[in-house]
Ligand SMILES: Nc1nc2c(ncn2[C@@H]2O[C@H](COP(=O)(O)OP(=O)(O)OP(=O)(O)O)[C@@H](O)[C@H]2O)c(=O)[nH]1
């Protein structure tokens with residue numbers, strides 16, 4: 001290697017950083033720009049996190065979009081690009097988003113805004129989108145993930161949810177005080193009106209790839225652990241970190257460049273398998289006796305373990321997924337629970353030595369067969385579901401019946 005010319009990327013002697021952008025503009029096959037969605041309740045620390053990233057970050061030029069609108073906010077500040085050479089953020093021409101809420105009109109305005117932003121491509125290589133009041137990240141995620149127009153230039157890297165350690169339990173418990181709750185409930189598919197309400201906090205937690213429990217300084221160790229346990233019981237897949245002033249330990253690969261929607265890896269499922277042991281029948285029984293847990297039990301993570309599949313069973317597996325995700329019906333079972341899937345990840349070894357990887361957000365899913373790559377430990381297939389009304393024995397029974 002010609003070490004005189006090659007400058008390691010992470011060195012940040014400012015005058016030595018190579019300008020990567022002109023080279024990228026010469027290349028017609030510009031690589032896709034990752035977008036990370038930062039969501040979370042009002043005041044949880046989203047802006048603090050973005051500022052932290054912008055000042056700590058040195059290898060990337062990051063475009064930041066805030067979709068919070070108010071007279072107090074200087075428009076120039078709403079769209080800034082961090083300069084890889086300095087820690088200074090520079091405004092770039094501003095593209096307005098929908099009026100404060102990206103989920104309602106994301107198709108029309110949000111997508112247009114981001115496409116517009118993409119015309120300035122080359123000035124940044126990463127996008128952070130802060131979404132205050134985004135009630136339901138499930139609506140927006142598949143757009144970046146699959147939309148042909150956007151999908152050709154941007155990919156969804158991950159959803160980061162910030163929660164306020166001091167207030168999140170209250171937000172989870174007091175669904176009834178959440179002005180969005182009734183509306184969310186209707187969106188959630190016309191439930192019978194007797195179940196507990198889903199809060200915005202529940203939805204933001206259930207869709208997250210990373211959950212930052214911020215404001216750790218405002219609670220005791222025990223309270224913090226209670227919060228982490230509660231969040232883990234809702235989302236068994238996400239990484240959870242506790243912070244003060246949103247100062248995460250690591251950005252690269254932890255918060256940025258997650259590739260959470262590219263492919264499923266073993267590591268993605270590790271928390272879920274741990275979480276599974278929390279859901280054993282005995283602790284469930286006990287959990288049922290405490291009211292605070294009863295609420296979250298309607299939204300939880302389950303892991304279904306089942307034997308590896310024959311290639312002929314892949315179609316049946318796909319049909320099971322379609323029935324579950326598109327028709328919200330469990331095939332081949334007499335018990336028909338009312339449920340809703342927010343996230344789904346699966347890793348299914350096949351008898352031919354390949355591995356089937358499945359990934360889904362709401363009713364959008366994709367399934368890929370990866371050649372080879374099995375390890376001797378692949379004696380079980382695993383399907384992890386996060387959502388409302390999930391009961392492992394019932395789902396497992398249906399899956400096994402559908403596969404037979
Ligand atoms: N004590 C304490 N305060 C914090 C912490 N993180 C952020 N704050 C403060 O909490 C307030 C809200 O932080 P922001 O980063 O603006 O929160 P946000 O989620 O962007 O808020 P909105 O955009 O209004 O929803 C600010 O006054 C921060 O200084 C923390 O870890 N501990």
Ligand SMILES: [Zn+2]
Pocket residue numbers: 046047048068130132
């Ligand atoms: Zn903010």
